Amino acid sequence: MTSVTGAALSASLGASLLAAVAGAALPRRVRPAGAGLCTAVAGAAAVVAGVAAMTGRSWSAWLPELLPLAGVRLAVDPLGGLFIAVTGAVAVCAAVYGVGYARPPRDGHGHGLDGRTVQAVLPLFVAAMLLVPAAASVSTFLVAWELMALASLLLVVAEHRHRASVGTAGLWYAVMTHLGLVAILAGLAGLAAAAHGESFDRLRAAAEGLSPAVRGAVFVATFAGFASKAGIIPLHVWLPRAHPEAPSHVSALMSAAMVNLGGYGIVRVGFDLLGGGPVWWWLLVLAAGAVSALYGILQAAVATDLKRLLAYSTCENMGLVLVGLGAGGLLLTAGARPPAALALTAALLHVVNHAAFKTLLFLAAGSVLRATGLRDLDALGGLRTRMPLTTAAFAVGALAASALPLGNGFVSEWLLLQSLIGSLGEGGTISAVTMPVAVAALALSAGLAVATFVKAFGTGFLARPRTPQAQAAAESPATMGVGMGVAAACCLALALVPAFTAPGLAGAVQVVLPGQDALTGQVTLRLAAASSTVSPLLIAVSVVGAVALLRIAMIRRARRRARLWDCGMGPLNARMEYTATSFAEPLQRVFDDVLAPETDLNVTPLAESAYLVESVTYRARVGDRIERRLYRPVVAAAAAVGEAARRLANGSVHRYLAYGFGTFTGVLILLAVTR
């Protein structure tokens, strides 16, 4: 263990364990600070390990005694290193933020997040997420994967005493994540059985010789499992429930680090272990990604719960990552290696960018939640004067998430578009038909993302407060500000000088596509596969410069305050404002057929006359249509079967004896016949 990578990763895992012990043993007063500090150190060490691995210092270890039968096999290559570094960076922000977030605010409505369970499990969750990309055998991978799922489940249900909806969300998450685990387990176990070994090296060597049917089955099974972890439509149902209900720093960890590992799994199994596959695999990935991107952002556009909006935006962004992976796979199958490398680079850069801005957005949303007790955008507003730091943080995140220049999301979406456009002539007719559709999906999702985040920022933070809680909001403690500040700094660095990630990304892509360098240039990004260029730094400098010049030119005497235009009706009040619901109404009408909103109108007439109205109630709700159409019938059928099965056990002893007798004779007959 002489390598930097190994030492840093071991230090990181050690610090996580120390943090878990601190979380379990320290007295309540110092518990969040102690555990948070250790977790932050663990995250920082993981960043070091990941960066070292990305720059070529790979590392592997074999610990036969740690797990019975199989042992633990670890290996960090540049691809795993990328995900370790991202997870570590998110963990640093979330851990520092968690110190302040766990402390109950002065006026009482605390979340009880400084309890032993949350404080001890959070570092274990981080450690499990670091182990997943470091695992180098099927058993190690699955153990780490399940550890991650269980730890996150415990954290999701942390606030179950405060809200009933937490329990439901936890149940959905538990079921979906375990169905996903079953799929991955089946796929990887099948692969290991066919390869006569379970280490990744062995699988890689044996994958070439497997029959197409086995390879296809392994890919589909693992893809389903990984897609459900990444929140890909239609396996996303747990995500918009679990992310809003989890404590906000846990939401950040889940949404910015855990879902990435779904993408990691697809790259690792699809590209690395199986070494690529036929066209239909990648069309499946691409279609799932495109549908996810569109449906996710459409739901986000009409969502009014701030954290639910962010959760659906995660579905969108993971969809974009899958579009990149699918395009990369298609191009690789067609033999076009430079464009394939560009598509994979774009996908991985989007993973990094999404992690940065989604961490920031969830942390800012948590800060709002802690200060006001509200997640509903229709009830917020006017936070800019009361919580300036949080508002600035959310603004940076929203700019990035809407993929506009000066934000980091712009860079990776630009790369993704370039890879799709450049591959028009590369993959024959299939890519000529697919790529335009993918570009259209990407473009529409980018446009809707702009509307979504204008809504979230404009109605949530600007304008005037719509409720007393929003009116009484106060800025969050300093540690939360530091957590958001680190995430914001990462966003800005990625937005202005994205080139610093290029060597690391190239290393990660070269794990699956040796010898390809997709992205070059320092200030101006140049592509190996296309002749287009862009320079985020120059754009930012010109815009900021122009704003500064105009500002200097426009400086005048003091501005005069004046009333708003109120049509001569007297002062406007907060109820006259546009809310998030009204803001999204035109979009909801345009996409009525997809969203199928449920509206409920009840008119109660007066007793004396049917023509005079006493009251009108109107309820409108935009639910998740996929959940309603796809999952509700299954859940209802399962419940019906369970209900029917109860009749088997009605408490009569005679019946139970008859069951025993029947089974016994049945077994005897079976034995007599088969022997």
Add this chain to the structure above:
Amino acid sequence: MSGSMSVAGTVEAAAQVVLVAAGSPLLVGVMRQVKARLEGRAGAGVLQPWRDLRKLLRKEAITPDGTGPVFRAAPLVLTATALVAAGIVPIATTASPLDGAADLFAVTALLALGTVALALAALDTATAFGGMGASREMTVLALVEPTILMSVFALSVPAGSTNLGAIVNSTLHEPQRVASPVSLLAAVALAVVVIAEAGRIPVDNPATHLELTMIHEAMVLEYAGPDLALVEWASAMRLTVLLGLVANLFAPWGIASADTAAAALAALPLALAVFAVKVAVLGGALAAGEVFMAKLRMFRVPELLAGSFVMALLAVAASFFLA
């Protein structure tokens, strides 16, 4: 690129910015004059928008109650993005020093950034008008995006690049390409989205202040004095840049693309003049068209945009299957 060429490129880009900055109110004046004459009115003259701007700039700046920094910064951001876009788009030259910094995607995203700033400012006022305008503008923006990117896609296929200079140069070298189905379909699609982006009839009516119909005007209702001057000026510049983009993507002749710095600078005045004529003709045609058309209902706009999207999609398909 040699040093003298990049100096020449900088001079040319600066000239572009100055032309757009000074000429865009005149374009608005020309369009209003064309409209007035066709409607049988005398019109206020081509210089009237400049006179309006001068009047507004002399007035006191107003901060409506309850508005914050976003409201005050939005006109600056809107104007800055329009100015930067004017420096990038090939108006008089394909050798702008910013050409490599921003391709067609970046230019449209940059213009969208200005729109977003204005929409946030409108929400910041906390009035129903502001929210209404912002909501409608964002809906249109979201639906316009696919068509823009698809048109860019179609145009970039023959040039092999999305950089504006490369697309224009490739059209200059192969002029017959302008008459190809790809180019024609993309031109129609892009023209529709330019109308939508610039907020002209039939998507939005810049002359209305009726709450049922306004989009852009509802967003800027609270601005007065110098702030309003900036918003009006920026809107005029955006219109000019967008029309210029259409003009030079599909008819780039006259643009200065010489090999030596001296020749490029010598061709500059002619290039600027040709550009002014092209944009004036396009603007005049747009204004004349507006006289004979009514504004569409807000919820009919998606149908129009869907139509233009299909054309852009056909353009991309044609670029592959007819190539």
